[in-house]
Amino acid sequence: MRKTLSFLFSLWKTNLLSAMEYRVAFLLQVFGMMLNNAFYFLFWVIFFDRFEQVNGWALEDMFMLFGVVAVAFGAGTYLFGNALHLAGIIANGELDYYLSLPKPVLLHMLASRSVASSAGDFLYGLFSFVVAIVVTGEFSTGMLARYLLACVAAMAVVVGFLVLVQSLAFWIGNASLLTGNAVNAIITFSLYPITLFDGTAKLLLFTVIPAAFVGALPAQFVRTFDWASLGQLLLGAIVFLGLAIVVFYRGLRRYESGSAIQVRM
Amino acid sequence: MSAIQVRNLHKTFQTKRKAAGFGGSLRALWKPDLHPVEAVREISFQMEQGELLGFIGPNGAGKSTTIKILTGILHPTGGEASVLGFVPWQERQKLAYQIGTVFGQRPQLWYHLPAVDTFYLFGKIYEMEEKALRQRIGYLSEAFEIEHLLETPVRKLSLGQRMRCEVAASLLHKPRLLLLDEPSIGLDVVAKQRIRETIRRMNEEEGVGVLLTSHDAGDIEALCKRVIIINHGEIIYQDKVSALKRRYLTSKQVDVRYSNALEPDFAIPGVEMLKVGTFGAKLRFDVRETPVERVMAALASAGSLVDVTVSDPSLEEVIRTIYES
């Protein structure tokens, strides 16, 4: 465990060193993404200014929701940046490199890239969390601990879901369009008030597109503790990570490497 | 104990074919037209500890597929293999600590960083002691003459310099076996020569075994003691390099150009004149029958030489000869 952590840290350090070769571009992307998120959030400010609330959700809930989702998504795709590129990596045979080195393939591959703009998402999420505290006036150390736990669990679901969907590339080859839709879907659904959706839709959001585990559920858990939410949160994280690992390694047996499949006929 | 043992290794890929247009796409969705391609067919061979073994064959012969199976990247469809006592596709991680790999077309150094940063990362990956790693980097950078390149971002290195760093990186953890897939691809003659020399030196000093694939017979000739020729997924020849040379790399082709006009009936005894023009000629001879010295002397006395090119038969010609015999 300690060895694995120290290995991960040196990967992340190398990523950062690599990004620092292009400092200006890196910072532009980080701040650009923060600004981008802020402009998007403007929609909700305008919306709630006019309609005040939807099924019990108000602007302060949105601040908290963004606080969790942006941190989970940002941290997940910054620390495990290749989660966004897995389908292409499989289809182009780029797993060779990780397979020839003595570390767990999935972990090594995921952590070998940091997406600069994701750092912007992460920072924006922290900002949104702070705003939520200021607006509601609620704060305690317990809440901070819950926030940390919720973000980690949500991050596990995001990364797990991305790996799960893209591992399909082992079976169907190029899955980039599917991936695009899946990423769009989980981000879109996790950023809307869950109270908009009825029974069947909610079921979908806890299974096929597990957006509820990324947004609504953890956000609610941060504000008020209850054992049921905690259980669901942990269960979701474990199930999606577990599934991702199983499916990825299943697929790996079918991996066809690089130029070998480009047979000229 | 052998370093590598392979018996009846087999690998089949399924490739999909799709007819053009809308209908084709739809049909491929319901019922893909799968088409098996046998990349490796029932290959068997052995390699001893510390041996320098060459694997040659044209593009698409199955060299890379074999090497990828031996490193644990690909699972074979059938057959057995043991590398340093491990079954690669079952004990990939354990094996990885013992072997070094270089894939010529797949750089492992981080493109935007100086090579030394990747070296330190690799130290972590192979769980090396900080001090041992430092010493090792010092030793290898001297051996590969890359001291002055270590701090330069990899993207700014020439291909030859980069490849020297790549091979050095694969030796950091003192592997017992080095698997090199096309390490000289795209390099010029001088760079090729330097890489070959260093690999031979590491083999002599550390006893690291080297399995090398190439589609350039020159690599094998300069470096390996034994050679396996593979074509269409099958081994068509395996023997000592000296035997291969004696039997197949016997003919030389020479192109000459002169500043003066040649006699139209210009000929040298024991030499096949492929073409004789006014200011030049193309000829071929067998070094076992006609000594090189005699041919060169005859060419020099035929007029004032402007240019001479001597070439070995290409790999394709050697393979053709093997098939014919």
Next chain:
Amino acid sequence: MRVELTRPAAKYWAILRTQLQNSFAYPLDLLARSVTILLFLWVFVNLWRVTYGAMGSQRIAGLSLADTMWYLLMAEAVMLSKRDLSKDISDQVKDGSVAYLLNKPFNFILYHFAAGLGDSLLVFATNLLLGGALVWWLVGPPPGVLGWAAAVLAALLALLLDFCISALIGLAAFIAEEVSAFRWIYQKFLLVLGGLLIPLDFFPEWLQNVSRALPFAWIVYGPARLFVDPSAARLADVLLHQMGWLVGTGLAVALFYRWVVGQLTINGG
């Protein structure tokens, strides 16, 4: 003289057609690209159903729930179909291939416009068709023929206007190291000030005025609003604004492009 004029036009028309045929070659990709619009529309219908329910009124700012959904269909169709030229162009500026394209006998910018339009049109049609089917099923029949005609006309101009702004962003890669931030933020302007997520009519008065004064509304809001209210006055309003911005941004692109080419030929790319 007339021949001189029509020949170049034929060239760009051919580029557009080739790109269109290219989209036909991968029908499954086309369908996959349209999944996104279904996703968004489904979220929107939930959002606005709840919101209309909570307001307890049939109309908000003169729009019924059905109007809002058909508005959002047209808005999303434009947004999700348009090819992101800023990426194409900035990539070519960054990797230097723009220099090689300069000696081809076509205008670099017009080439991208033609190819972009060819790429967008078919996606636009599939998005309208699939999204329209969903919206019809959810909230009832679409607006009449007049709405379709006016909206499609305005959508074409909207695509061109978007191309001009995207070209400016793409060309900016020549001076700025990294333009993706500009691209994201432009998208967000379309999202919020353009009226992609919410009809501008729901905005407070002052913000409506700000939005109307900026080009973004005329890319998204213009065609979408015409779709559900194709009155002559609105048509004139939308088209005039679009034309005005097209002339302005088009001129800016032409000048900027000439300056970039000048720099390239002086510095040798």
